[in-house]
Amino acid sequence: MSQASEREGLSAETGRAILDLAAEVGGVAMLAGRLLRRLAPPRLDGPELARNLHRMGVKSLPIVGVTALFTGGIMVIQAGVLIRRFGAEGLLGWGAGFATLREVGPILIALMFSGRVGANNTAELGTMTVTEQIAALETLAIDPLSYLILPRCIAMVVMLFMLTVYGDVLALAGSALMGQALLGVSVATFFNGFLETIRVWDLATGLIKSVLYGVIIALSSCHFGLTVTGGAPGVGRAVNTSVVASATGIFVTDYFSTYLLG
């Protein structure tokens, strides 16, 4: 982002902001294109992929677990107001389960994942960029995109999908427990209501969305990491921009995918 040294007119600032935005979106699209070209006959580093799968996925289990459990509990508290008003205990499984599987679970897990893995990825790539390690790779005739970037992107997409499955399960467990503790709705009643009303498609939409979120987090975190300038403060700023861009992208995608998937 360019720094306006002196005060400019509103139109100039707006124009600059729009141009900056267009440049970033274009950069992400270019990165996506170049990564896709490397997928056609897959050219990527296998061990690097395995290592990224482990540290991005397995090591996120605790934070995703805590988020999911708490989220499930919160959904029950919010649904509890309506349940008490209508006196319909059987609907608790429907209310909490539906919201968790379709919207809240995938979104919150994606936001946490973007905070932990996406931000960290930007920080790492940014550090590599400012210390010229990426340039060194190119000098050694190693393609940084297939060696460094593509394994990370694939790992993020795969792992966010799997973490969403894991998170959904834990969120439902959290809902059932909270329903028992706070509303006195037994776990059996909860899951009966859940199984009667929730269709497989509800679960599937959430999981499809999680793949889309994974793509967004992967692309934006890699793009902002690779375009860092200006030392340690630059890395901090890039991480900030990357998480903001991921969050915006997640919500915009959520809107359109909700419309399309129904």
Next chain:
Amino acid sequence: MAPPVAPATPPDDALDGDAERPRPRGLAADTGQLLIEGVRAFRGLFDVALRTVYWSLKGRREKGVVLEQAFEIGNKSVFFLTVTQGFIGMILVFQSGLQARRVVPDLTMLGATFLELLVRDLAATLASMMLATRVGAGIAAEIGSMVVTEQVDALRMCGVDPVDWLVVPRFLASVVMTGVLIFYAGAIAYFAGGATAWAVFDVQPQTYLNARLLDIGDVSIGLAKCVAYGAAIPIVSGWCGLSARGGSEGVGIATTQAVVFSSLAVIILNLVISGVGFVLFPV
């Protein structure tokens, strides 16, 4: 008998463990290390929180510092919040409308229920998750780069508590601006939802604008959340920034941790406040 605890190793930061393969250790040693680190981190956080509150009440600040931070935290988040909250408002009304139609045929209470849910929970929590991302990362990145470039040590040399100088202005600004931004974000989500209800489900605006379900409990829970989130985000991310170590890598890790921990703080506070509110204000 538990095996002897392994000698202290450098703290495991977020995503490392790939620089060199960690030696396999016993479960007890791992658990113990995790516990000790957890307690140490919690004490650090508690220390920053206490000193923030102390200096907010006692310290004196230069003129304009808080305003500057308020601009940084508040005005610069407006665009981000408008986009995300507008979309989330549309999504929520669309989803709940679809669902409600499956169970009850009429959607006259859609607006009233949505407003209640926004005031009780969603406006504050979703906006704060966004602010934890944007503001938290910003604070940690800024303070973290000051730490690694030894500017914070220079402050200490001058006899200034870095918490007083760096965290307190952000804390005061955030408490005020988070509240304001949550009102704004809630309004955006509410009206975006109203537009969706009108366009998709044919709910007339005069039916949608209905505050009958709001009561004192909802409003007090919502306000409590505003204050709690606004206070938690700068403290948690200030603490993350102050514990940055190493060069640009350290700043990156601190920023990451700030996003994760302040989002987590929002989620945990949400559960606590919602639970207490549910017990205090029975429907």
